[in-house]
């Protein structure tokens with residue numbers, strides 16, 4: 001280790017001139033004019049889902065309402081120890097689901113089921129939420145994680161208290177609801193508006209679908225394999241297909257009701273919808289709601305317990321693995337009442353997976369209107385590295401727990417008041433002037 005670098009690093013670590021105190025208010029990065037949250041879907045899609053939209057008449061999406069919802073969704077102050085936000089488990093980069101099998105709550109505890117995507121939540125016509133449908137509406141649902149003892153740990157009263165504590169909410173409530181009354185009802189409405197605004201509609205499938213009259217026609221932008229997979233997906237089992245669209249249907253690729261898809265022969269630990277109310281409903285034991293499978297490539301692992309890590313495993317389940325659960329869906333039984341065996345060839349199975357990957361919409365992960373508003377990327381500052389260490393005109397506290405090397409043009413990434421240098425291979429040169437851009441998330 002070069003001694004000069006070491007000395008410089010240590011100096012940087014300890015010496016910092018803070019000319020400006022950066023507060024949370026500074027971090028909230030919202031546009032002056034709110035983003036548009038009523039996405040305009042292509043015609044084939046809009047017409048198809050118009051009658052399955054679960055938006056209630058008293059809570060239509062407004063741009064200011066969804067903006068408030070966005071801030072709430074990303075605000076870690078809404079967990080008891082301020083460590084977890086909704087977005088900690090519904091990650092934009094992971095299709096608004098969680099790549100963990102079970103999610104981790106505020107105190108490190110695990111959720112009892114896998115965190116599913118909230119994409120296209122709007123198009124589950126029954127309007128019920130959670131794998132076991134225990135929430136009657138999305139407005140009911142969004143207040144539950146806040147009060148869940150594993151997830152966020154607040155009491156009902158603490159929800160509005162925590163929101164009222166933050167200086168930025170006053171104006172956001174005025175914008176959204178006309179005055180600054182902060183109530184759980186308004187919090188739930190705003191969160192639900194934001195979630196309903198998150199719709200996927202820019203996949204390869206959408207491009208192809210827009211060019212034909214019905215989804216059964218071959219898409220010219222698809223490979224032969226993808227078209228074959230599409231056909232298997234849409235064709236009912238008795239006609240040689242996989243029957244998938246029977247349960248993952250419409251242009252939103254959503255189900256119409258909870259079903260049992262035969263992943264277990266019996267239900268012991270998780271009774272699903274059948275166990276969601278005080279008396280066990282035998283005919284619903286082992287049935288689960290499924291959210292949209294749009295973007296399914298990005299939302300692994302799969303099923304309510306996250307048991308499958310790949311789409312190949314999912315397809316193999318439907319191909320040869322379906323078990324004779326007492327409540328197995330009729331769609332997945334043969335004429336004798338036994339679990340169906342698709343017995344697809346390897347080529348057919350690969351085609352089905354290839355088709356599901358055409359539902360991937362990478363724009364979901366980069367849409368700014370759905371992203372973390374506590375992230376700033378537009379603050380920039382310049383500084384000079386001198387023999388006394390690092391000084392900047394618009395000071396920032398840099399702490400990298402060790403050697404920090406800064407060079408002209410390098411980027412500083414500030415995380416919760418501590419900055420780390422994005423590219424640690426930069427070498428500090430005394431006397432160099434640099435411009436740093438801060439990308440920071442609260």
Ligand code: HEC
Pocket residue numbers: 073084085086087088089090103104105106111112113114115116117118121128129130131132141142143145146150151152191195289290291
């Ligand atoms: C600690 C992780 C965690 C946090 C934090 C969390 N969720 Fe979830 N979310 C989950 C899990 C796990 C499920 C599935 C639970 C179940 O079905 O029993 C879920 C389910 C959902 C669903 C149901 C989707 C559907 O199709 O039925 C919605 C909507 C949702 N969460 C929204 C939110 C909102 C809004 C917040 C913040 C207020 C939030 N979540 C915070 C883990 C989390």
Ligand code: HEC
Pocket residue numbers: 116117233242243244245246247248258259260261263288289290291292293296299301302303304305314315318329331332352
């Ligand atoms: C009878 C209805 C039904 C049919 C037919 C069906 N599914 Fe499913 N599917 C479900 C249910 C219900 C779940 C969730 C089950 C659970 O988690 O316990 C599910 C889950 C999935 C998942 C994981 C979703 C997630 O968010 O984790 C994928 C992928 C999937 N199915 C693909 C397919 C494919 C491909 C086919 C056709 C070969 C198919 N499904 C046929 C009902 C069905």
